[in-house]
Amino acid sequence: AQTVTQSQPEMSVQEAETVTLSCTYDTSESDYYLFWYKQPPSRQMILVIRQEAYKQQNATENRFSVNFQKAAKSFSLKISDSQLGDAAMYFCAYRTLSGGGADGLTFGKGTHLIIQP
């Protein structure tokens, strides 16, 4: 079974600065996706960024980028120019391609991100 570990229960950053959230995972498979989800107090699950394991290039979405290290099984999220609206719980998640992805997502325990004004 796959596992996803987020070792930072809480992180705090000053507005406009950069913060990096850590995630490691364990799998024996070679084809999979990795994700970062944002969950604000509204409870809505918002997909922030996706990385395909076969792609060496790190995914980027505006102020959000990842550092994907496949051999190390590491997948960190960097948020640049932090904004007050970035405050939320952030979940790292894994999804295998085998079986058409039937197993769904495996989540880490989450990191609570606080933005200091």
Next chain:
Amino acid sequence: NAGVTQTPKFRVLKTGQSMTLLCAQDMNHEYMYWYRQDPGMGLRLIHYSVGEGTTAKGEVPDGYNVSRLKKQNFLLGLESAAPSQTSVYFCASSPRIRPGQEYSPLHFGNGTRLTVT
């Protein structure tokens, strides 16, 4: 296009009572999922379904039953509620991942907050 709709949004039960949570999706997705979210634990998979009439156990299935009689609906039942089942429950759906097709992410409902006293 409503996406994934969960009913109800909130519920309070007494220990031993039963209830059913309803999830409906209008995207013709093959796969459907039930997750629970507890503080500090992330989202954990309870049960899932890969198609009408099929169900499978996830990581934390005990105390829950599910049914998928129609492709668009996925029901989660608690036969005898326990305080340990106090949680936020999320339903999600997705199409099957097909090689060569653009990835379509899981679509989440807005969650049901269940309290068992």
